[in-house]
Amino acid sequence: MPITVEWREIVFQQHSYLIQITDKEGKLIFEEQKQTTEKIAVIDLKKKIIRSDRQTFFVHLVLNSINKEQWRISSQFTTASQGIQKADWITRLDNPIAKEGTYFRDNPTIILSKMIQLETPIKQAWIDLCGLGYYTLFVNDQRIGDDYLNNDISNYDKIVYYDTYEITKYLKIGENKIAVELGNGWYNPAPINILGKYNVRKQLAIGKPCLIAGIDLEDTEGENQQILTDATWESSEGMILMNNVFVGERVTDASFKKRESTAVKILGPSGVLTPGEIPKIQRVAECFPKNVFYGNSRVIVDFGEIISGQIAFTVSKAFIGKIALSYSERLVDEETLDYSSTISGTYGITDAALGIEPDQQIIQRDELVKTTEEAFRFSNQYTYHSFRYVAFVFREAVSFEEVIEELSAFRVHTNVDVITELETSIPMLNDLWRVGLQTRLNNIHSYFEDCTRERFGYGGDIVALIDSHMYSINGLALLKKVMTDFINDQTIQGGIPATAPFVGIMTNGPSDKAGAVDWQLVLPTITNKLLQFYDEKKFVKQYIPQLAKHIDYLLSFDFEYIKVCSLGDWGSIDEEVDGAVITSPDQEFCSACSYSIILQEYLAVMADLSETEQAERLSAKIEAVNKKIVTTYRQPNGYFGKGTQSSCVFALKANLLGDRGQEVIVNQLVRKINANNGIISVGIFGMSWIYEYLHKFGYKDVLFNWLTRKEQPSYSSMFVETGTLSEHFPLKGNDSTYNGSLNHAMFSSYSAWMVKQFLGISFPKGLFQKVIITPETELPIEKVCGSFKMPYGKIELQWTQFEELVVGEIRLPKNVSYEIDVSSKESMIEEQVREMGEYQEIVVKLRRT
Template structure:
């Protein structure tokens, strides 16, 4: 990197310059030939330090730094910043993101010290087996925890002092004897400082290009206190209930007079007998056998932390280099004679996620709707740690989940920089042939993928969708223009397949209530048909994306011909005499509409009518998977079926959303009820893939829609059993605030405050007519529109 590299200082707003040109990757000299089977052995984590003198007045002091997998920076003993789980996760063999800190205020004349604590993170992943078969250590860029950094100090005369990482740095042992993202941390209060000094060595480090980090950092967010403390039913310890599921850090103080071992076990739910159930949070198995820790390769991974306390002083424990998904914490003390009661104090927890700026708010007269909004928001945030995760159990960045949730993300938080970073994650792992992986970073999953590391079609859809949203929603066409070579390569790859082959390469409408279980594997409804449609949908996405960018005409002609071929072939293969497709599931109807499998308006209307009739016949239950669910809210709303959507979201009988929030949980589950014989299929209870409904809540209950052509549409829907809805959306022109209040059964007041310069379209439909309209200034070049509305037809009273 050069001295003119511009970036944002970590946790601050002003742009700064930083350089790593003289720095080397360094680490502590430990045994470099450790086997995977030894991974679970305890060894203190690495702390690297440099002492230096400052003799003159400091004008500027910029430290460019990256520690892999995670790092924490201290200057003269002061922790820098409030971020956790640094550095940004990506394919480290392609890109390594570094941060810049302005440490001028922390330096002093005389002796100073930089200290950097390292942890494993994703760079030194455990050889555990996720989902029973994926050892991410075999796929990710892997190495010993290591550091690169360069401090450039400029004095008042312009003289520069450069302190770069090299083998002159000192090494010592940290307090973390073990740390892993999926398992947890083992920490001790007994560090032998004199005996822990070790040699520092320069190493090659990862192969990725050093790049300034530009996304918001991961920080502690919501604060939680225990809702209840009880004895564990087995008598083994104390059970802490935080009252809701969260993803983040656990903190507590341990009494000074306790000496021994304390174990914390984390779970999202309880069994019927009150003991911890780990079914929803087990990510896989250990993958290795460790006799010293009495662990077999096939043992399930249970999230846990361990304190080994040897000193009679108060000990503060708090997670630093992992995060847990939990509501309940079981605390066990050894020796057991000591018991647990009275050992812990100041017990608390924090949710931890990327610090994204909120762009919307929602409130209503319905406590249930408010909970649905908040649960969707919580669950999405719980699964964002410098990339989009599917759930806190797997922690993989699935492209399909991103596609299904993209609009709900945009209506929730400022995603501009994060979307660009995630797009680059997929671009980094694009296959040599041009395919896009199922996850980014690539972890080996390619279920029903097209070929050689590429994912299934619905998950490859993420590439053009991300580009489209970055270009359209954030008007960042320059970024998309830079990425056109990768996008064209992907489209060329898709067009290289015969349709007869590629139409099978997808998982269909994943997560549907109509899914079946075959050989202990979930099979989506009408999977072959929906997969063929997904290819057509993917091509249409590219057609729309490339309509505003320079793409070779030959490629566009080939694309148009393939779209015609795919559409006609799908209709010929799958359309039934009654106009339905495949076996006529809800998923088949919504995929047919999304793929535009009709020759004229009459056939389109017939499909729409059949879809609505199908949902009504099935008691108003939306049986779609993650793609169909997301598309259904938009398609049905355009058809004027907002009442159908509202009744589904308000539904109290299973399958339903509100059931996921039972017992106070503020997160959504992975599945609506799925049965495998007499057994219920248990998924994560902290999984965001069905949270797409908040798009409809913004566009119809609050009534603010952001259209592709940047128009703002105000088209609220007024359910009869609601008396009030209020909310807002921050757009590039300014904040739009909307509220409606029902004053009588057939009358309501509707008001919108927005920038005077904003173009908007008011669409109230035929259900209401305007009795009175008033527009008044609202200050700062804003205006408020107030409408008194009355139902256009008499209200029927039963």
Template sequence: MLIYKNLKKIALTAVMVIPFLYCTDKKNVDSFELKTTPSVYWIGDGQTPLAHDSLFYGDDPAPMFRKEIQVKEKLKSATLLITAAGYYKATINGQRVGINYLDPAWTDTRKRIYYAEYDISDLLNNGNNCIGVILGNGFYNPLPLKMWGRRNLREVLDVGRPAFIAKIVLLYENGEKVEMGTDKNWKFSPSPILKNNVYLGEVYNAKNETEGWDLPGFNDSNWSEAIFSTGPEGELQKSFFPHIQITDYVKPINIYSSGKDTFIIDMGVNFTGTYRIKLSGNPGDSIVFRFGERVYPDGSLNPLTTVCGQIKKKGMGGVGAPDIAWQTDTYILKDENPVWFQPEFTFHTFRYMEVSGISAQPALSDISGLALSTAVQADNNFYSSSDLLNSIQDATQRTFRSNLMSVQSDCAAREKFGYGGDLNATSESFIYNFDMKSFYRKTVYDWVDAINDSIFVDTAPFVGIQYCGLSWESAFLTTQYYLLLYYDDQELVKEMYEFNKKWMEKAQRIHPRGVVDSGLGDHESLSPVPVELTGTSHYLMCAEIMQHFASIMNDRASEKKYEQLAASLRKQLKEQFWSKPVTEKINKQTLFATLLYHKVIPEEETKMAVDSLIQAIKEAPASHFTTGIFGTKYILEALSEYVSPEKVFEIVNSKEFPGWGFMISRGATTIWETWKESDDTFSNCHPMFGTITEWFYRWLGGIRPILQHPGFEKFIISPCTPDGLNEIRVNYRSPYGTIVSNWVKDEDKTTYEFEIPQQSSVQIQLKKDLSQKITVTAVSDPSLNPNAIKGLNEGNFELSAGKYVVTIYNHTF
């Protein structure tokens, strides 16, 4: 048990006792541990911390470290365990170790630091070898940028000089084991990377390159001895989740001149990552790269939607900060020979790349975009006969991947923070597209480290923002619920239960009346939404989740307590927003969708609420949705359940404003932060409105989990076949295997193809008239007797594991 104390206003007070799993890989019992011991130390360059903010913006070369090691014959295995405070790149004999980038994952390093374990057997030779490490700043040594003119990350994060800790373990065939850790026998020297920052970019001076520095036999006599570092205080834990890797290669589609010695490269799509480009010029030439999601009508770069913290005027970012904190890199040539450049310790979100300082136009074949993302498994797919829906799905998936950078960010350029509101809105959508189990476990632990005992925080890791309220912090609890619902992760429920109970006590202290009366409401709704509606509905959801968790824990007293709390919150929502007229200006779409989604309205009065919701949609521009971060999720579900998914399809399958189709019609390849188009403020790559992909899977594919049978042991398939759509192909990878729900329509019939994994079963719910003929063929079991299937003629029947073809004929008999 870990007792989290009040550490620098971030940790929980000692009353919160947390049963904690230390994130070990149970499947790999032979893995080694990385920990500080008398022979393994944190090491760095030992430079004195800078005394004034302005000094942070000068050159500060990333240190590179080297150590030669001897390897004997008959080596059985070799393992490198490594992590850093900041980022690291490791090489063995000049070759990169692994395929991870921007490692380790961002955490509160006061609490925990994840390390990676690499098999380096194939990189080592008999005899002398060299391991090299270069350190980047990451979020451990950020610039003192005053984001929004006031928020300096150095005042909140655990900060210091970059450092690293590593151990090599050699096992020989004769049973001999040799361990070598980081110590003072390592040497270091400044690298050609003069500056590196996750927001502003990287400066690389090739004139400072040291040929062969990470190869054996290099003369390092003039290098400095590594300096012992205290390192961060956090516990070293083996990573159990995917790392950031190159997940796609993006080929540019166009390049053109935008001024003297300046060119614009159009990558074709907006994405997060870096690039590789072939450069040439004169010795000492500085080639400058800038990045943006848009270009102006004259074709010049528009970088303003990706500017860090909206720093867009002189003095706003603090002493020494740039007037405009745009994304930029610089490469300084050392000679006339062509060279390939790829930044190492930064990442950008961009479609357009401006290159200045070169006289000759680069060839498209000499440029490649490297899309970076946490490499979550992506076995799930959605395809339809609608090009528009497919474009929306592609843009949504690209947006999601762009914002999976070890935390689930809200925008991977301007902020890069892990906001809880976006988790509450989109975690189910992410789960429908990717295997998020281990990523979201890491996310829950990030929140454990971020939460304090007195106020709600907005992000994990905590970056000092604490005004959005319960609807943001409660994401740590709802994420646990979705891990249970979709992956049957009961272990996490049990592990976090006491912590969750203490959090509910905290919520009660902050909102003793039950009504959530502070924080942010339906962010980016086109009309106002009071936090009393959305915040209290999230509190209600938390109470219901805890009621279910208490049932799992056989904690009957708590189960009853949370049941009563849920009933009280539902009553207060009903009294404030349904039983009496709402006099304040409010987005009625969000109002009625929220009340329907959270089952606040009595069953006998539901039709009135549904009629009110329909009227609110009719009164909106183009009869489309005007909802924000939470209302959009709610209205997609409520309108589908209480009216029809066909009505949702009419809205989604449109290019009029506001809507996803409008974004696509305006050239969007990622989802915007706002319904309205923004070319100077709001992110063009934001997951918030990506909830539409959840609707694709849940209603067009019809694949839905059942809480009483978590992890898809038993589930529902209830696809919708709206007019104007002729085909859907959906597959979802559940813990039991792949679920398939396809359908295709022609003039005479609708044909469904279903695949149910082994050891699971499904409740099929199809829309049909009793007079329509329905047939079932079991592809995997030709002996199946359709007449034995109960409920088949009604279109509501159960199937066990296997592959099936179900046909409903349009004509009646």
């Protein structure tokens, strides 16, 4: 398979390049010199690399400019082994896929193992593996890696991601044991009804937990050995008796001999085995109790703020019995937990032996059954909870401190690199930045989730938060995976589901298995960001047929029908609730705009890809749709629809009156906000888009006052007790339109504006183009400091406001092109630039006019 070498540079004007590839010994195996401005080379090394085992090579790139300047960069890559492609899927030889009604009964985790005899020291050892649903790898009884909740979730019938670990240092001369424990994860989900109605077990590609793996060994004498999963592997039982990602785990320390048997070959999922590229889920921070409440029947531990993660503690050797744990985000009183914000749904089955009824609500719980007089370490493995409070219930009266030791909790999420730091002289803004970032991280577990209660990858939430993700984390690999997730679940007709993986939600969708139009907006939105912000044209081009299919699907509907196939500005303070039906403000008008918005997003994509015919089709349709919307919904007073805040923002996003008419609509919007005591009452889409328009037309103070507001409804009232953002703004006495999650990221879209406005960093033409630095001089912030990690290094900034002067201190990589954008409200009086090695330091002084 050819390899692709791709590079990007900002200020270097390339004239030609030289690529050299060497092996570990420095031997040259490939060289290419080419006079071109292209920044990509496709190299076929098939004839150069004869060996089929895994090898490491080094890439040396030299760029030459017209001015005879040179830019050098080196990298390395390791070839993949084909072993896992030849391996078998295996599982424990016992029962087939369990009957739904017995899912929550004891069924210990599957452990699959292989003994390897080594006579010669190992020079290099690798393992490629995928364990479904989740897996943990052990070598000689030592846990390998810092990863949890392995594997990368996908539509397993389309694509299955596998991981690679180097295990050289864990092996020894003599007998070695490779073991993999399997949890249920999303491959063997419970038959529960999420939100009381969605049984994901009936929608996902599911099966009995299983493993596929290939082990490559190279000894010091140059001999190679390959070991693959097959029916010769051994099988046994783990100590986790029941595990489910939504409910929890039941664990025992029982010392009785577990059943052992051989493994058996089975048919695994039909998806293509593909190396995983996204960061793994890890325990990224340890948290400790802040308070303990002692009741008559339970002990409640308070961790001070909501955590998305796992619990861990040691049980003393003297204790024998059961410990039940339950988790909540709220407390009723010092003896009672409030589970309302964490209940994901109902059990959906009857199991008289366990006392389970179909309509019984699911509370996040764990249970430990301790039978031996040995200290036991309990730690979640194949689940995670959203909680601030944990209740410990013992069957007999015990001293909590004497039984429970070393108690802590771990924040658990995909360990993406946080690229932005921001701190201001206003504590409220610092809190806003912290909780927005943390709540988004809380809801990333190999894809972007909506909240820790539902754990679904909703397209609408991704659209609302995509800019904030881009300006706070290195999410490129994750965005590419999520785009692939949605394309893999594209319907036969061409529609895009509301979630990926598809879990059955079709609310207001135009056709079978398709999501509402505003939720389908996720596909062109991600595509646009990959093209415009990350310059990922090569990746996007492979999906042009699927994008075209989606466009054909959208254009096939009559406007009068598709204009109501949306949910509007979801989550607004102004929404109306009638039983199970939630209506967004001015939903029909906003939905009609959503159709125009998704077509305009595709127009930008097709123009960028030089797909002229598609772009012309879209332009004509957009013009016709916008005329129809204006004719149908514009009122004599100039407002659209019912004249809500949401209506104004959607009219702006759809560009109904063209560029010249935008200021008129913005002024209408500001009048609405002022008449509402400064409260911005839009939903998740309106809240995501409003920053651009109010900022553009000089209403930054409206945004600033909203973000720093303390009275309900406000962001402050959201997180003051929880340390996280919630699904809805609290109105009076912490009530909202309905009880939602208290660990929900959908309103954290302000984060991108904070980076652009307060820190002053933006990339209007993409991450690899000129960075625009805009000093903050208008808002009452005395000091701002922070940094932004680019692919080429870190930009560090500090802004200090004096009475008539603003001073900026900037440090950025020398090869980064920048522009300091001074508005009409200030004038540059000094700019000093000093080179410091690979960096340049800039001091800027501006006078307010």
